[in-house]
């Protein structure tokens with residue numbers, strides 16, 4: 001695993017199709033562990049690292065190089081929970097572990113409808129989830145043992161995901177102190 005010895009706390013990536021529950025999980029994890037929650041989309045907007053608008057997916061396009069520059073210092077220090085739908089363009093050296101959330105199509109459909117997305121945007125996101133685009137991209141970009149899929153359909157699963165990640169953090173701390 002590509003962990004950097006100088007880091008005092010791990011960097012954790014939470015990825016997944018919009019609506020799978022990344023923000024919910026990542027914010028709660030940060031709250032429970034004292035790690036810093038980093039919403040990559042917000043950082044990119046604030047630092048003006050956007051590079052146009054994707055009409056198909058109806059979302060801003062990141063200027064990936066600039067976002068990486070923007071986050072480099074805090075990622076080198078460690079202790080971050082990153083929240084962004086995809087992650088394959090981030091450097092492997094940043095992450096100690098990558099989780100990709102997965103949600104049942106019908107559940108995801110209702111979450112995205114509730115969010116007010118239009119049919120086209122819902123369809124594109126559901127298709128992405130069906131074809132596990134984000135999971136496969138993460139698996140293609142990082143070592144196999146670094147990438148883990150987590151089911152994210154229910155409150156019980158949210159709790160067990162939080163427990164599992166907290167246990168992993170404890171283990172990381174034992175191994176790195």
Ligand SMILES: Nc1ncnc2c1ncn2[C@@H]1O[C@H](COP(=O)(O)OP(=O)(O)O)[C@@H](O)[C@H]1O
Pocket residue numbers: 016017018019020021022023024025111152153154155156157158
């Ligand atoms: N494990 C879960 N079980 C049930 N509902 C969830 C779960 N995770 C998230 N949600 C709900 O789904 C919606 C989308 O969650 P959110 O965290 O905003 O997703 P994302 O950040 O991936 O777009 C929210 O209404 C949230 O409360």
